[in-house]
Amino acid sequence: MDIKVHFPDNPRLFLKNPESSSLGTKIVSEGIRMIKKHGLENFTFKKLADKTGSTEASIYRYFESKHHLLVYLISIYWEVLQIKILFNTQNISEPWVKIDKLIMVITNVLEVAPNIINVNLKDLHEIVICESSKTYLTKKVDEEDKEGFFVSYKKLVFALSEILKEANPHYPYPRALAVNLLETTYEQYYFSNHFGELTELGSERPDSPTVKSFLESLIKAVLIYKEN
Amino acid sequence: MDIKVHFPDNPRLFLKNPESSSLGTKIVSEGIRMIKKHGLENFTFKKLADKTGSTEASIYRYFESKHHLLVYLISIYWEVLQIKILFNTQNISEPWVKIDKLIMVITNVLEVAPNIINVNLKDLHEIVICESSKTYLTKKVDEEDKEGFFVSYKKLVFALSEILKEANPHYPYPRALAVNLLETTYEQYYFSNHFGELTELGSERPDSPTVKSFLESLIKAVLIYKEN
DNA sequence: TTCATAGCGATAGCTAAACTATCATAGCCG
DNA sequence: CGGCTATGATAGTTTAGCTATCGCTATGAA
Numbered sequence: 001m002d003i004k005v006h007f008p009d010n011p012r013l014f015l016k017n018p019e020s021s022s023l024g025t026k027i028v029s030e031g032i033r034m035i036k037k038h039g040l041e042n043f044t045f046k047k048l049a050d051k052t053g054s055t056e057a058s059i060y061r062y063f064e065s066k067h068h069l070l071v072y073l074i075s076i077y078w079e080v081l082q083i084k085i086l087f088n089t090q091n092i093s094e095p096w097v098k099i100d101k102l103i104m105v106i107t108n109v110l111e112v113a114p115n116i117i118n119v120n121l122k123d124l125h126e127i128v129i130c131e132s133s134k135t136y137l138t139k140k141v142d143e144e145d146k147e148g149f150f151v152s153y154k155k156l157v158f159a160l161s162e163i164l165k166e167a168n169p170h171y172p173y174p175r176a177l178a179v180n181l182l183e184t185t186y187e188q189y190y191f192s193n194h195f196g197e198l199t200e201l202g203s204e205r206p207d208s209p210t211v212k213s214f215l216e217s218l219i220k221a222v223l224i225y226k227e228n
Numbered sequence: 229m230d231i232k233v234h235f236p237d238n239p240r241l242f243l244k245n246p247e248s249s250s251l252g253t254k255i256v257s258e259g260i261r262m263i264k265k266h267g268l269e270n271f272t273f274k275k276l277a278d279k280t281g282s283t284e285a286s287i288y289r290y291f292e293s294k295h296h297l298l299v300y301l302i303s304i305y306w307e308v309l310q311i312k313i314l315f316n317t318q319n320i321s322e323p324w325v326k327i328d329k330l331i332m333v334i335t336n337v338l339e340v341a342p343n344i345i346n347v348n349l350k351d352l353h354e355i356v357i358c359e360s361s362k363t364y365l366t367k368k369v370d371e372e373d374k375e376g377f378f379v380s381y382k383k384l385v386f387a388l389s390e391i392l393k394e395a396n397p398h399y400p401y402p403r404a405l406a407v408n409l410l411e412t413t414y415e416q417y418y419f420s421n422h423f424g425e426l427t428e429l430g431s432e433r434p435d436s437p438t439v440k441s442f443l444e445s446l447i448k449a450v451l452i453y454k455e456n
Numbered sequence: 457t458t459c460a461t462a463g464c465g466a467t468a469g470c471t472a473a474a475c476t477a478t479c480a481t482a483g484c485c486g
Numbered sequence: 487c488g489g490c491t492a493t494g495a496t497a498g499t500t501t502a503g504c505t506a507t508c509g510c511t512a513t514g515a516a
Contacts, residue, residue: 039367139267141422176427199404225449
């Protein structure tokens, strides 16, 4: 099944809606390519303008700054993830099966249905691993939060925590756990790519345990566990 | 008990050892104050020079860039944390008591012995919460890793994972869990400060559960849990 | 057909960050 | 006294980040 992602339409995230024109779409798709390739720090609107055959001034008509663009792109990812989770957990009544599906989706976004046709999800996934926390690790978080910069992320966390709650309505920290689940996933991928000695998980040897197995055991343990 | 932290002495982290002169010490202490106050992005060597009554050129004699300074400062924190953990867990034979102590230290660095007299640990702690992941979320990670930029962090993770292993030698992911324990701590503090809706933990209401209780239940559940 | 407008390229220019380089000087050490 | 170390003073470069103005072109409504 192929679908298009619903791009975030919070008008605070952009000056002109990138979906409204061909340059806008190019900014988004080339932006994803370039941030993935060069990293956020080495990425500039000047370079993006050159790649899109456009000018700095034109890019600035869409996004106030590269930080705004980053938040926009990362939000797309959270929207995708939410769609995929919903799609794969709907109509499942058994909470533990739901959780398995949930973890399956989080650790296999690229393979899992529905297929997203209007975004390069592979590159976007890499960006999320390396840059997503930079969206909120800023002096302006609170201000930007009020403008709704993080609604996509929040919706996702709420959805996750609801699923966790179904498995154990008495677990006292479902939201904290949901955040932990999400963040740990990307952290572990990053560590397995760059600090192999600091995690058992990952890509080094083909027989090594996976992030998925780590998350499954973590979530199950935590939700089943009863204090004394 | 009062002690001095052993500053990281990896000569790749600095051009001239900041412990070797009065300006060096000022750079470190004022650097901590200013990064905490303004955030890494708004912090510049120019401002630091003004505050220390010095010049940009003089600062550059100690640190190649503000990124190098950040890595240096964060490393100090990891050294402190390791000292405090060692201090509070030594001579304890019961693994679960050790883990309680461990979590107690991580969530109470500021109150726990020994007292560190040569560093403003409170400010440094805030910096770790907001900026520590930026030390490694860079395109140059692998290169910097080879230069030993992250040895303090790695030593700490290894020490943590050893303690976790004592409680359950068969748990398959002690290092992944150690990383998770550390990172989740700062994440949850950050979220409780800025995204109150996304965590049950924290400072809002006085009766709300603490990061400490969350971590305790998490670690215990995970280490006690047996699959099927 | 015409005319308004949206979209965008072209150009220019400004401020500040991030460095680098050179020289002079003050103070301490032998 | 002579030399070395630490640092201040000064100056200059490059690039990121951002703003402003102008004019062309395609599109679509009147």
